[in-house]
Amino acid sequence: MRFEQIMGVTLKELATKLALSPTTVSRALNGYPEVNAQTRQRVLDAARAANYHPNMRAKSLATGQSRAIGHVIPISTSHEIVNPIFADFIAGAGENYSRAGYDMVLSVVPDADEEATYRNLVARGSVDGLMVHGPLLQDSRIALLQGLGIPFMVHGRSSGVNTPYSWLDINNRRSFCRATEFLLDLGHTRIALVNGLESMDFAMRRRSGYLDALHAAGIAPDPMLMRSSEMTEPYGHKAGRELLALPQPPTAFLASSMIVAYGLRRALTDAGLKLGRDVSVIAHDDDLSYMPNGLDVPQFTATCSSVRAAGRKAAEMLLTLVGNPDHPPLTHLMETQLVLGYSTGRNRT
Amino acid sequence: MRFEQIMGVTLKELATKLALSPTTVSRALNGYPEVNAQTRQRVLDAARAANYHPNMRAKSLATGQSRAIGHVIPISTSHEIVNPIFADFIAGAGENYSRAGYDMVLSVVPDADEEATYRNLVARGSVDGLMVHGPLLQDSRIALLQGLGIPFMVHGRSSGVNTPYSWLDINNRRSFCRATEFLLDLGHTRIALVNGLESMDFAMRRRSGYLDALHAAGIAPDPMLMRSSEMTEPYGHKAGRELLALPQPPTAFLASSMIVAYGLRRALTDAGLKLGRDVSVIAHDDDLSYMPNGLDVPQFTATCSSVRAAGRKAAEMLLTLVGNPDHPPLTHLMETQLVLGYSTGRNRT
């Protein structure tokens, strides 16, 4: 034991100091009924005075619970991008974990090792529950975790997985459908979709929504207007330039993230177009703290949904699953808000 | 014990299966010399066959080490921004942790509770070491952790703290000094600094570097040209607009982050200025995976330093500190690279 000087008193020491048995002290501290009110108070006071903190490792071992939730962040070996929404989601989830007295353990692993990581975390008993990030189409992790029998939540969903599982997602499809409808209402018919990687489930759903709206309006989708890649500013810029260079350029654009919208805006204004007048843009806004949609008034018309709030909610749900492991799967679908900004207007071409 | 079905065999079971004592099995698995080579092999084979994974909680309790590193992310209650470089730093650090068999435990806490969080983490024995993020001027956390006697690393430094401690930082001062010198060489004399919050240590150092260069060139700094705030795109935009509206607008700009540079660029191009020709911009580029400086060629002239690499290195250093707790403080100063992009050019005013 290396840090004994700082690791504080043990329960046993506290017990001898109080002339009580460890049993009673433990019970007093954990709120069990079979202990005298006065005794309990005495114990609580002494614990506070001695600055007693139970050793989590020992507690874990004895109870069989680790009071920790695992988050596994896959780092794709091909395109090494760390999902930027991750930080805000974590922040939201973390709030609820710490409130409930849970730790969060993070594993950053190349996607090849992901399965082994999950197995390890569970087998070593390091976590009581798991959060799954960035689900792909037909994500194999879901079946894996169901096999391991540990409570878990998916942030997003995985099309193609048909067994029930717990998830929290935004209504990407409806969201992009509405945004597209809104642009159609404004008279736009050539609408571009500047999407994220379509191996990601959310991107696929957004495309579906976009296609739904076009279809309902009797407009045949033009493959030239649909782009998909890792969401960065330069990508948005490049997509914008290339789309404008088409023989029949689009008059409106859907951007799958704020940062893509930044790049898109640059391409459009570089071409001398004014957003909202000459061309329309709707962005999806995850409400990331460091990427606000304007300072006070929203710059972009946007489909808004706070990732931070999603993290909070997902954590809350996961904790109830951990609390009652036999609980049936919990799901939660969040609608986005379509908020009007200065980036959309009637089609005047 | 809730997950016994998945928690696999215990060492004791493995031992009886092998007709050996737990002692021997433990030693064989942990590579102690006092065990016959054949026996060791037999044990290793059996362990693999039985899919044995030692229970970390038990191991922790017995050894007094948790094999986990804590990262505490402060969420300022006033301006609730999650540091965007955090995700990439974590990704880098996580690589080294998992390679070394360490877990990473994350605590997201409002800055008011920060001290209590550190105390708890240590007292409960949840971590063997701590990483401190986002140091402020005279950051009180350093003294706190030194008092607690646990190994820790600071990502960045804290001016005003004079006791030695372990840190990894980039040479912010030199970096911004060089960038300023470069702009001076190009004939710019009115150079704006669009900085981060100057309660943050890094921002203060960048300003020092900027001032150093101006001073060496005999140019009196103009307070109107120095801005400081939370680093977002709208902030960059606003700063750019306001700076251009000055009676004597600057001809060059230093931006403390890529995203600020995005906003700055927008303000400048909106004003009809072309970067590199009419006006110059140098950005600091943390090489965040989702915020690249251009697709193939760098757009902005930038002071570059990979936060991901910093995370890797900091983790490595922290792990050696954890390995030998009596090791004197470890420090590492990384220089940035000044990379030429298309955003700088001779002053033609």
Place this chain on the structure above:
DNA sequence: TCGGTTTTTCAAACCGCTTTGGGTGATCAA
């Protein structure tokens, strides 16, 4: 062959907490 090493193995204590299965004394109804 034998005492002395060296190698290999083991029984048992321990890490700090929880929890089972009694005890003890007080209270109460009969």
Place this chain on the structure above:
DNA sequence: TTGATCACCCAAAGCGGTTTGAAAAACCGA
């Protein structure tokens, strides 16, 4: 007074590993 009932407390046995101290086995030279 007595047996039953409670309220309260405790000793001891875990949880799943590591580690100490000692014993057994194998090896060695004389």
